[in-house]
Amino acid sequence: MGDRRPVNALSKALRSDAGRGLTLVSPALIYALLLLAAPLAVIVLFSFWTQNFLTIERVFTLDNYRTALTDPLYATLMQRSISIAGMVTAVTVILAFPVAYYISFYVRPERKSLWLFLITIPFWTSYLIRVFLWRVILAFDGPVNGTLMGFGVIDQPLPWLLYNATAVVITLAHAFAPFAILPIFVALEKIDRALLEASRDLGESPAMTFLRVTLPLAMPGVLAAVLIVFIPTVGDYVTPRLVGGSGGTMIANMIYAQIFDLNDRPMGATLAVLAMTIVALTLIWAISRVRLWLWLGGRISGRARLLVLAAPVAEIALIGWVIGQGPAIFGLIPALLALAGAVLVSSAAILFSVPRGRFAV
Amino acid sequence: MTARPLFIFAGLYLLVLYAPIVLLPLFAFNDGTVIAFPLQGFTLDWFAALLDTPALHDATLNSLIIAVSTAVFATTLGLFAARAATRYRFPLKGGIVGFIMLPLVLPEVIVAISLLVVLMQIGIDPGLWTIILGHTLISTPFAIAILQGSFSNMDNSLEEAAIDLGETRWGTFRLITLPLVTPGIVASLLICFTISLDEFIIAFFLSGNAPTLPVYLWGQLRFPARLPVVMALGTILVALSVILLMIAETYRRRGLRRAGLKDTGGFL
Numbered sequence: 001m002g003d004r005r006p007v008n009a010l011s012k013a014l015r016s017d018a019g020r021g022l023t024l025v026s027p028a029l030i031y032a033l034l035l036l037a038a039p040l041a042v043i044v045l046f047s048f049w050t051q052n053f054l055t056i057e058r059v060f061t062l063d064n065y066r067t068a069l070t071d072p073l074y075a076t077l078m079q080r081s082i083s084i085a086g087m088v089t090a091v092t093v094i095l096a097f098p099v100a101y102y103i104s105f106y107v108r109p110e111r112k113s114l115w116l117f118l119i120t121i122p123f124w125t126s127y128l129i130r131v132f133l134w135r136v137i138l139a140f141d142g143p144v145n146g147t148l149m150g151f152g153v154i155d156q157p158l159p160w161l162l163y164n165a166t167a168v169v170i171t172l173a174h175a176f177a178p179f180a181i182l183p184i185f186v187a188l189e190k191i192d193r194a195l196l197e198a199s200r201d202l203g204e205s206p207a208m209t210f211l212r213v214t215l216p217l218a219m220p221g222v223l224a225a226v227l228i229v230f231i232p233t234v235g236d237y238v239t240p241r242l243v244g245g246s247g248g249t250m251i252a253n254m255i256y257a258q259i260f261d262l263n264d265r266p267m268g269a270t271l272a273v274l275a276m277t278i279v280a281l282t283l284i285w286a287i288s289r290v291r292l293w294l295w296l297g298g299r300i301s302g303r304a305r306l307l308v309l310a311a312p313v314a315e316i317a318l319i320g321w322v323i324g325q326g327p328a329i330f331g332l333i334p335a336l337l338a339l340a341g342a343v344l345v346s347s348a349a350i351l352f353s354v355p356r357g358r359f360a361v
Numbered sequence: 362m363t364a365r366p367l368f369i370f371a372g373l374y375l376l377v378l379y380a381p382i383v384l385l386p387l388f389a390f391n392d393g394t395v396i397a398f399p400l401q402g403f404t405l406d407w408f409a410a411l412l413d414t415p416a417l418h419d420a421t422l423n424s425l426i427i428a429v430s431t432a433v434f435a436t437t438l439g440l441f442a443a444r445a446a447t448r449y450r451f452p453l454k455g456g457i458v459g460f461i462m463l464p465l466v467l468p469e470v471i472v473a474i475s476l477l478v479v480l481m482q483i484g485i486d487p488g489l490w491t492i493i494l495g496h497t498l499i500s501t502p503f504a505i506a507i508l509q510g511s512f513s514n515m516d517n518s519l520e521e522a523a524i525d526l527g528e529t530r531w532g533t534f535r536l537i538t539l540p541l542v543t544p545g546i547v548a549s550l551l552i553c554f555t556i557s558l559d560e561f562i563i564a565f566f567l568s569g570n571a572p573t574l575p576v577y578l579w580g581q582l583r584f585p586a587r588l589p590v591v592m593a594l595g596t597i598l599v600a601l602s603v604i605l606l607m608i609a610e611t612y613r614r615r616g617l618r619r620a621g622l623k624d625t626g627g628f629l
Contacts, residue, residue, distance in 0.1 A: 025458070042482065122381075125382060127559060128578060238562070
């Protein structure tokens with residue numbers, strides 16, 4: 001169409017395949033640039049400014065970062081957020097795997113979507129209400145204590161059920177369950193069943209077939225599940241606020257308090273930027289180290305394997321030492337920047353040089 | 362592993378998954394002011410109390426306006442983007458689509474405070490439409506995921522045939538493509554509506570003095586005497602979400618049937 005019309009370079013470019021694709025994707029892209037990328041850039045900028053009573057001092061400074069990194073309160077909250085998110089991720093993924101496996105391998109094809117639908121329904125209902133219900137369930141006079149007392153297991157209600165980090169882990173693990181099942185299910189569905197038959201025909205036991213064929217092929221799904229659960233849980237606000245008490249407060253609560261209660265937006269921005277950076281570094285570190293570990297494990301045998309096992313322990317100890325002692329020796333910002341740089345460079349080196357391997361991590 | 366223990370595990374898993382939601386109506390219809398067992402008896406008082414709370418009616422209206430606008434905007438953006446992602450190759454495709462899908466994994470608190478800081482800096486007061494902006498941002502990835510499913514299930518040769526037979530591109534889209542993806546569009550509208558209706562963090566940060574239903578509910582949680590009413594409101598919200606989901610699922614399946622495919626999975 002329109003062949004006879006004089007075409008200039010632009011309209012020609014717009015009618016090419018790439019041009020059409022870019023034109024179509026541009027509304028959503030521009031929207032995301034304006035409402036996501038630009039605001040994120042602004043909070044990074046804010047993190048280098050300071051709040052001076054009602055006005056914002058627009059002078060570049062690292063003061064916020066210095067405060068955020070030295071005040072033990074922020075360090076505790078950050079550490080707790082990471083470890084709670086880590087526990088939630090471990091619990092959800094480990095519990096989700098058998099369910100995803102059952103649906104993919106044992107449920108008849110025409111019933112699969114019903115199972116998936118049942119699993120996703122709770123996810124689409126109000127998050128706030130689900131979290132609040134856990135507060136009711138774990139409460140002093142709630143059903144858990146009531147049932148245990150009814151059966152005579154305990155004489156008086158357990159006071160430690162609610163308002164602590166454990167309650168936060170239970171609630172978040174429940175809330176994020178479907179997130180973990182779906183990616184693992186998708187990965188399991190993609191596995192060619194002929195591979196499993198081949199493994200059995202060649203004499204592998206069912207357990208070894210699972211370990212050496214199914215599990216490695218499902219790893220991309222497991223990894224996706226880890227990312228989808230870990231990142232949002234680190235920044236969760238509602239759950240720690242409703243069931244966490246003072247012992248279960250997380251970094252998002254502090255970010256909120258800085259912005260709304262203390263009216264210190266730059267500090268809130270700093271904490272948000274730090275949280276995102278630490279999450280990104282932790283994930284990239286963990287993924288690269290797991291890949292390296294699996295790769296070395298497959299190559300080295302005998303006593304040397306112990307070395308492979310010891311390496312991550314040594315590295316964690318080294319990182320701990322740098323975080324603990326580094327600031328005193330090299331200064332706070334240089335030490336932590338150097339650590340972040342080292343983690344980034346070494347991880348990138350591993351990710352580029354070590355092949356994905358059997359486990360496709 | 363054999364089927365039976367796995368089946369039992371999966372069954373228990375579902376049971377635990379649904380346990381909190383099952384409690385909700387129990388307490389909403391319970392004739393007692395304390396949220397605790399044993400149950401006291403049946404009552405509709407808490408639902409009646411919802412009717413004469415004017416603040417709640419305002420919040421409901423706000424939520425409906427926001428949810429409808431979000432559904433329309435997110436589905437429109439998602440429609441174009443999903444079409445681009447399934448049908449065309451273009452430079453940086455992975456990066457661009459990945460970036461648009463980013464709100465799916467980003468903590469909502471981060472999205473909310475960055476939007477809030479920008480709005481406060483420009484001097485715009487938070488209100489209904491700022492929530493709509495935020496909700497559209499986080500709903501678009503879901504719309505894209507659903508619509509990508511519909512587009513990729515469609516047989517490309519149908520469109521090619523229409524063009525070969527002399528139809529224009531726009532005519533092809535209107536007469537061939539659109540009818541085939543309509544069920545996907547309906548499913549996307551319903552899902553985005555549900556997400557917006559239930560979303561709390563962005564609404565909480567950006568609401569100003571125009572609370573949505575979840576923000577109103579959050580305010581009520583502080584008052585122990587209001588908890589049974591909260592339970593009644595929660596029951597209605599959850600029931601509404603489940604009904605909308607079921608309709609969305611029906612449309613999704615209808616779309617699959619139209620495309621002549623067998624059903625293999627759920628949303629996303």
